[in-house]
Amino acid sequence: MFGNIVSFLSSGENIAFFIFALMAIGGAIFMISFNKVVHMVLALALTFISMAGLYVVLNAEFVAFVQILIYAGAISILMIFGIMMTKHQGEEEEPKRPVHNVLLFIGAAAMFGVLFYCIQNSTLPAGEFKAAEDNTLEIGKLLFSAHVIPFELMSVLLTVAFIGAIVIAKREED
Amino acid sequence: MGVGLATPYLTLAAILFCIGLYGALAKKSAIIVLLSIELMLNAVNLNLVAFSKLGVQPNLTGQIFSLFNITIAAAEVAVGIAILITLYRIKGTTDVNEMDSLKR
Numbered sequence: 001m002f003g004n005i006v007s008f009l010s011s012g013e014n015i016a017f018f019i020f021a022l023m024a025i026g027g028a029i030f031m032i033s034f035n036k037v038v039h040m041v042l043a044l045a046l047t048f049i050s051m052a053g054l055y056v057v058l059n060a061e062f063v064a065f066v067q068i069l070i071y072a073g074a075i076s077i078l079m080i081f082g083i084m085m086t087k088h089q090g091e092e093e094e095p096k097r098p099v100h101n102v103l104l105f106i107g108a109a110a111m112f113g114v115l116f117y118c119i120q121n122s123t124l125p126a127g128e129f130k131a132a133e134d135n136t137l138e139i140g141k142l143l144f145s146a147h148v149i150p151f152e153l154m155s156v157l158l159t160v161a162f163i164g165a166i167v168i169a170k171r172e173e174d
Numbered sequence: 175m176g177v178g179l180a181t182p183y184l185t186l187a188a189i190l191f192c193i194g195l196y197g198a199l200a201k202k203s204a205i206i207v208l209l210s211i212e213l214m215l216n217a218v219n220l221n222l223v224a225f226s227k228l229g230v231q232p233n234l235t236g237q238i239f240s241l242f243n244i245t246i247a248a249a250e251v252a253v254g255i256a257i258l259i260t261l262y263r264i265k266g267t268t269d270v271n272e273m274d275s276l277k278r
Contacts, residue, residue, distance in 0.1 A: 017183075031193075066241060085262070129232040154246075
């Protein structure tokens with residue numbers, strides 16, 4: 001068991017994985033345990049940034065920077081705007097549903113147990129990986145050749161979603 | 175037993191997914207519920223990117239799929255925040271326990 005861990009930590013890539021994974025899990029746990037809403041958003045921003053680090057470890061530089069731009073930038077700021085526009089009483093009071101929370105914790109832990117068991121018992125053969133010379137260039141080529149229809153659909157979906165968001169949130173004058 | 179380089183990534187994604195699941199169902203503030211859903215989507219993205227490097231047939235399609243996923247997440251959170259603001263304007267609360275108009 002421990003020999004595995006020592007050999008796992010002997011390469012630099014795995015050390016980077018370990019640090020980023022620790023930061024990601026730490027941010028998520030802090031998100032659960034903090035009391036103030038703004039602190040929760042900031043803790044989750046830490047998780048998002050360390051996920052970007054994990055993507056760099058996985059040779060996915062473009063996805064990593066998109067992750068930082070969209071999640072750590074846009075979505076965190078959008079959440080903070082949401083907090084600003086609605087009134088929060090500073091901190092969450094005591095949960096009024098202890099039974100609910102305990103059952104939920106048991107359920108989530110059981111789900112993790114099932115997932116962990118499956119992951120540990122499955123053989124995942126790794127293929128031959130050769131890193132693309134220019135990750136962004138290759139992604140761009142694929143997006144505009146093989147995946148062009150989903151790409152266009154995605155732009156339509158974004159337009160529809162943002163127009164819908166504006167229409168929903170617009171103050172009605174009457 | 176767990177051979178394969180992708181196992182640590184899959185385990186991390188499972189941990190993050192379960193934390194997100196707990197947060198989405200236990201928290202009272204609707205904004206935190208939305209954030210927890212984002213966390214779950216992020217865990218899925220991590221799986222996709224991990225398999226795009228460490229899967230049986232490594233190629234870039236996993237990364238492209240995760241880009242689509244990020245786009246969907248952005249659209250979802252924009253609509254979610256808009257609904258939240260409207261609901262706050264109508265009911266004056268962001269507590270998910272009080273969003274039960276359809277139950278009555």
